[in-house]
Structure formats: structure tokens, C-alpha cells
Amino acid sequence: MKRGSRVSYLEELKKILSPERVSTNEVILDQHSKDESYHRPSLPDAVVFPISAEEVSKVMNIAEKFKIPIVPFGLGTSLEGHVIPYNGGITVDFSLMDTIIEVFPTDFLVKVQPGVTRSKLNQELKKHGLFFSVDPGADATLGGMAATNASGTTSVRYGIMRDQVRDMEVVLADGTIMHTGNLAAKSSSGYNLNGLFVGSEGTLGCFTELTLRVYGIPELIVAGRASFETVGQAVDAVVSILSAGIQVARIELVDQQSIAQVNVYSGTDYLEVPTLFLEFHGNEAGLMQDMEFAKEILADNKCSEFKFEKDSQSRNQLWEARHNLAYAVMRAHPGKKMMVTDVCLPISELANGIESAKEAMARYELPGGIVGHVGDGNYHALLMLDVNDEEEMKRAESFNSHIVEFALSKGGTCTGEHGVGIGKMKYQSLEHGNSLHIMKALKKTLDPHNILNPGKIFNMN
Amino acid sequence: MKRGSRVSYLEELKKILSPERVSTNEVILDQHSKDESYHRPSLPDAVVFPISAEEVSKVMNIAEKFKIPIVPFGLGTSLEGHVIPYNGGITVDFSLMDTIIEVFPTDFLVKVQPGVTRSKLNQELKKHGLFFSVDPGADATLGGMAATNASGTTSVRYGIMRDQVRDMEVVLADGTIMHTGNLAAKSSSGYNLNGLFVGSEGTLGCFTELTLRVYGIPELIVAGRASFETVGQAVDAVVSILSAGIQVARIELVDQQSIAQVNVYSGTDYLEVPTLFLEFHGNEAGLMQDMEFAKEILADNKCSEFKFEKDSQSRNQLWEARHNLAYAVMRAHPGKKMMVTDVCLPISELANGIESAKEAMARYELPGGIVGHVGDGNYHALLMLDVNDEEEMKRAESFNSHIVEFALSKGGTCTGEHGVGIGKMKYQSLEHGNSLHIMKALKKTLDPHNILNPGKIFNMN
Structure with missing residues (x-):
């Protein structure tokens, strides 16, 4: 991008947000250049901190006008490079939108802004005898969890993130603010937009409000x-x-x-x-x-x-x-970066899958542990890698491919809960076959200029 | 449509299916002109009975070539006119595709063709100590239940149709045969096509195979x-x-x-x-x-x-x-047709909703009963109507509108489980606001010539 246009869109951003909520400070840019994974960092051109859907909509209009990328950012706990702005542009940090708007105890619902973390939500819900069930390891934001369709230890009983989302307010690429659902427990009215936007990893819109299902704390x-x-x-x-x-x-x-x-x-x-x-x-x-x-x-x-x-x-x-x-694993390996595999298999194939992973781990000489949400057929191999050791990285990639190919050959998926980001892009064609064309067509319909988290899930060119 | 082109496409259909599986018999056309509701019947031009996805794909190619409507048909138990071919064209009857392909007891899954009914499925599953949970009143086909995102009495515990669909084989408007999911219990890989196609009422594709979640029969x-x-x-x-x-x-x-x-x-x-x-x-x-x-x-x-x-x-x-x-209600009112309202409300508003419906029922002088899946906040008013009595039909429509508007004003939906068909089209804009444009854009992307069940859910012109 030409220097001149960067200056212009920064000026426009500062006009619509107050100037202190548009940052080009190097420390801030660096904080938004990475996630918790081994994926190579890359700086955004600017980080904005909106406080409302209307502001996000205006930011989106500027991005459309200048054809610059928009990357939504929660707390940066993603594991496949989702929030890394490889094409620069504007990172939209939702940390100022962290209000728990309302708890509806009788309806077992809560309305939150996307920057609320799951632990903050559970602290509030406890007062009502309620809890929010989805718990990935990290204390992620609920917006981020919806973006990656997160799950965790309790989905065997309570379901995954997609199962909890009753409605979202979403800002589209053209700045439209719309809702994906309603407050009813079920609906057969029109296409299921909740399901489509949950797991879309910032590639279809930015979430500015979520209405989530909650549960009574068991006896x-x-x-x-x-x-x-x-x-x-x-x-x-x-x-x-x-x-x-x-x-x-x-x-x-x-x-x-x-x-x-x-x-x-x-x-x-x-x-x-x-x-x-x-x-x-x-x-x-x-x-x-x-x-x-x-x-x-x-x-x-x-x-x-x-x-x-x-x-x-x-x-x-x-x-x-x-x-x-x-x-714990990270702490034990200072200077190294984490690669976590994330396949999910039909439960009847889980034992074979894990056994095959253990064998491959030994064959590729990669020390690491295996943990998993085994009730769902989902397991992770945790590897700590020296990202500067090309040969080791190659072995790790081969190991990950082995695990994914085994899972796909048994009707499984390359990612049970972490999402695609950039790490699982190379498996999308093998996993989805010709339905990948449909996904790309949907992306093109909703984001014709490919400004929303470009280069994630799949490349549009 | 010109008579000549009808002759041509019928000839082409007979070439790809055997001639006895392409029908223009009046009795057959009449059987496919209606559902179980009060909506006005309308004849298809032809009914075809495919036996494989490949055949459905070829039928779709002919429909695209001649720009004629395709209406998928299970058993005709829909309640909002979903299967009525108001624009003529080809009705695709799935009654010959009624095989239970495989039960996977360890994975709690079953693979079926779309013409299998829920009672036939449950008979088979019982042998394995399993059951399929979704039970609308009618003994509908599983393809039809997926098309309308059906639910019924057990969704308060086991969820709705969309929750049970792990994968579908779908034939798109251009004849592409693709899969919407996989066999894993959860996935964060790519966009959620399962959720998008379930509830799409034949407007995005025809389902030719379904992999469904089943449950162990409780102790x-x-x-x-x-x-x-x-x-x-x-x-x-x-x-x-x-x-x-x-x-x-x-x-x-x-x-x-x-x-x-x-x-x-x-x-x-x-x-x-x-x-x-x-x-x-x-x-x-x-x-x-x-x-x-x-x-x-x-x-x-x-x-x-x-x-x-x-x-x-x-x-x-x-x-x-x-x-x-x-x-029972139908039997008690020979010659009359059924209108069933189907709103779903947040549970905290359910009592008010039903009270308001009862009052309106008296005000509009419409005798009828109220039943409901009240654990979901979903209730039905059952009315038997003389479709030739314009004045009564008008009162019934006003009553239905009253119920829907009340539900929407409380964050509910115009249809909890029956779907939109033609009966709930007029409420789509009020319910979905600007997200209706997105639904239409998705439809246009997947069915650019609007051949798939045209004039259902929304009009594309």
C-alpha cells in the first residue's frame, strides 16, 4: 500500500474514533502481530479499539473504501494464526467492548459484548446459579470463541460453541449491522445464519454482540x-x-x-x-x-x-x-513455540488414531504429550518446537499431516475445535472436496473485496 | 412454458431415468399437488422417482437447461405448502430412496437415504438399543425433516433436527454432488454447511443421503x-x-x-x-x-x-x-383444512403469548385448540377452516398474524419447527430485517436461476 493512502485512512479512522483509540504504537502493533502458536508473526498497520457496533461499521466502511484488511482480535489466544495480519491492515481489538449486557435467568440466556472472557462471564453467572459451559483451555473472549467455534472439556455433555449461540449482532464487510438469530430456543425461519457465522474466523463479519445459552449449575x-x-x-x-x-x-x-x-x-x-x-x-x-x-x-x-x-x-x-x-508445557520449553494438532475422529476410530499418532511421534523423533477431549473423539498432540530449526519444523509438519490424513481417511476432521486459521488451510481441499467451492462462493458473496481476515481458512485467488 | 419444451424435457427425463419412473399420470400429479395444510394445491408438470444421487444430479441438469422448477418431495406432510409446485416443473419424489444404509452403534450414528421415515428408522435402531430422537407428529421422511428443520416433543432434551445432522450428501442446482459435513462429533473446519442446508426447504439443494446422530435407549x-x-x-x-x-x-x-x-x-x-x-x-x-x-x-x-x-x-x-x-382434529372436521400456527418464544414470554393467543382466538371467533412443545417455548393453535369461506380465511390469517407479531415483538420466531414454505413468507422481512438480504444473496449464489423450490421462504424477484 502506498504511504499516502495509509496516512489518509489513519486520518479517517481518527476522525470516527477518538485519536487515542487508533494506535500505531510499536508495542501495540507487536502485541497484535501474533497468537499463542508457532505461526510467524506479522504486524498490522494500525490497531483500533471500538466501543460500539456503529464504530465497527464505520471502520468497515473505511476498510472497504481503501480495500485494506480487517482482522478482528479478542485476546490473541488462537492456535492456528487466526489473528495474525499477514496482509497488514487494521486490527480491530474488542477489549473495550467487554460488558455483560444482561442475564435472563428464566430463559437461560445471557447477552454479552464480544470482548467478555469466559471466566468473567462465569463469575457473573454464578450469582444466578448459572454457568456458561464452553471452556477451551485459554481464558479466551466469547467473540473469539464464536469465531473459531471453540469447545473444550464439557462439549461431550453440553455441546460446542455453535450450540450455545442463539443470536449475534454482526457487522458485515459493507458496514451493515445485522442479527443472525433470535431469542427463541428453536426456529425454522429462514437460513441458519447463526451456524454460518459461528466458526467463520473473522472472514465473514465482525461480531459485536452475542446472546448465549447458559445452564443451571447442577445439584x-x-x-x-x-x-x-x-x-x-x-x-x-x-x-x-x-x-x-x-x-x-x-x-x-x-x-x-x-x-x-x-x-x-x-x-x-x-x-x-x-x-x-x-x-x-x-x-x-x-x-x-x-x-x-x-x-x-x-x-x-x-x-x-x-x-x-x-x-x-x-x-x-x-x-x-x-x-x-x-x-505448563510452554513453561518447560523456554524459547520454543507450540504446535498443537487437533483432529477429531469418529469415536470408533479414536484408539487407532491415537496409537498411530504415538507411533508417528516416535518415528519423527518429536517428544511431546497427547491430551484430548476423548468423549468427542478429539485429541491433541502438543509439540514444542524451535521455529528457527527448519529441519525440525519440517518433521513437525510431516507429523501433523500424518495425523490429519489418518483422521480424514476415517471420516474425521482436520480441526475439532481450534479452527483453520492458516495452519489447516492446506488440508481444506482434501477434507471438503467440492464443497470447498461452495464455501468460497459464500465468502465471495458476503465479502466481495476480500477485506475480512484475508488469507485465512482459504485463499480467494 | 411452451408445450414444445415440456415435451423435450420429459423425453430427456425418460432417457436418464427409466420411463416408468417419470410420471405425468393425473393421479400421481394430484398426489404431489398438496401437503397437509390449508394451502391451495397446484399440479407439477411431472413427477420423477430417482434411485440415486447421480440420477438426481442428471434431473437437476435438465432442470437447469430448461430453467424449470425442481420441488423435492418426501411424504407431503409439510404444513406450510413447502412441497406445492406453484410454478409447475418437476417434483422429485424420494420414496424409492428409502434404504437405511448403515448403523454405526459405537459412533451413535446412522446413514440413511432421504425417503426413510422416522418410524422405519426407529424400528431398525431398536435392534441396536438405539433411537432417533426427533419426532414431529407426522411419520415424515428424514429428508423432509431435515429440509424443514423439524423438531417435536423431545427437543427440550435431545435438540432439533439440525442438532442431529452430522453430514448430508446434497445435489446442488448445477448438478454438483457434495457433502456438508463429516462423521466426527465436532469440527471447526470451514463454514458450517450442515447448518445452512438443514432448514433450507429444498431451496438450496436436494438431499440424497443423511448421516444422523442417534441415542441409546435410556435405562x-x-x-x-x-x-x-x-x-x-x-x-x-x-x-x-x-x-x-x-x-x-x-x-x-x-x-x-x-x-x-x-x-x-x-x-x-x-x-x-x-x-x-x-x-x-x-x-x-x-x-x-x-x-x-x-x-x-x-x-x-x-x-x-x-x-x-x-x-x-x-x-x-x-x-x-x-x-x-x-x-384427530382433522377427522372431527371433514371437508375442512388445517391451519396450525407455530411461533416459538423465549420461555419467559410463553404464558403471555398463549394467553394473548387465547384472547385473540375468542375475538376472531375461531374455535380451536392449543397444544405445544412448551419446554421449548413453542406452541401451536390448531384451526380447522373452510378454505372456500373467504371471510373465515381472512379472520384466520389475521389471527395468525396477531400471534406472529406478538412472538416477534418478544424476540421469538414466526415458526419454531414447521418452516416458512409459503405460509410464513410474509413475516420474513419483519423477523429477519436486513439479514433477509443476506439469505437471498446466499440463495442466489447457490441457485442463480432460481430453479430450486422457487417462491418458498422468500421471492427472489
């Missing part, structure tokens, strides 16, 4: 840890528990390598063997019956030890340790 | 009937039960007028007062605790009588009676 919550000799036995136990119709709220695999990291980082003394972290939600009688049944099934599947975490303190510690796992 | 199922003096009390009880976090599997309102029809048609002797039909699914201990709690709440909400239906025979009778209600 009783009990968590536990089940230890196994092998990962295969642990996964077999998961399949048995699900087949028995036991309603687990969480069922997470943490392998031996990962448990060791947890113990170091979180100060726990968990047995360092392949482990399932489980949680049950329900009324007291039902939960106790489910727990007893689950214990029998675990024992039948060669579970060597089962430990309850009955009090809320050790339960919280368990899930905090699980959520902090990625940070 | 215990108990049903019951709760009687109240007023509909308002019954609805208050529903709100209390949901707020208490009791996991009902079904919670249906049947008003006094409707219960009377049920008794006549189904030979039951249910108390003729506003009634809730309830069902609980779970493990034995949990279900018993939930039931006891529910009974307390019902009593607190002035429930005058609560009757269990413990054995499976009286339980089945209860739900059969509920499902046959629309037919």
Missing part, C-alpha cells in the same frame, strides 16, 4: 481420576462408558508425558501414567448410580486406580491443572 | 399426565420445572379443547382440562429423584392431579394420542 458435581497402564486401555474405557449411556460431563485423556508436566507446573502428585480426568453432573441419586456404573466399567477396562476429587477445592485443582497443561 | 422411561385448572398454571409449572434444572425429556401442553379431541379419536378417558404430558429419561435412581422433585413443583403450581403412565403400553398410548392429535 452435584463429582470429579475423578482413573489411571491406566496404556493409552489404548484408557480410550477403550471411554468408548465403554459412552456406549453404556453414562452421561459424563467431562472425560479427558492426559497421557504419561502430559501428567508429568502437570505435576511440575501445578504442584500436584498425580500418578504419572495414562489418566482419564472425569466429571459427573446430576442430581445426587442419579449421579451416584452413574458413578458406581462407571467405576465398574473402568475396572473392567483395566483401570489400575480410581480416585475421587469430592471436595470442590481438589476438583478445581484438577481442572485448573488440565487447563494449565498447555502453559 | 428407564416414565411418563405422566398433570392436570391443571388453567393453561396459565400449566405453563407456570413448566417454567418452574425447567428453572429447577429437572431434565425432562418431553413436556407438552394439551389444552382442554385438544384433550377432548384426543379422547374422541384415541378412545382415552383423560380428564378434559389443561394438561401437561411429561416424560422422564434416565437411570433409575436419578429419574426417581427428578420425578419426586417434579411432583412437588407441580403441586406447588396448583396441579390438580398427576397420573403416572408406568407401563410401556399406556406410555405408548399417551404419546400416540399426542401425535395423533392433528389427525
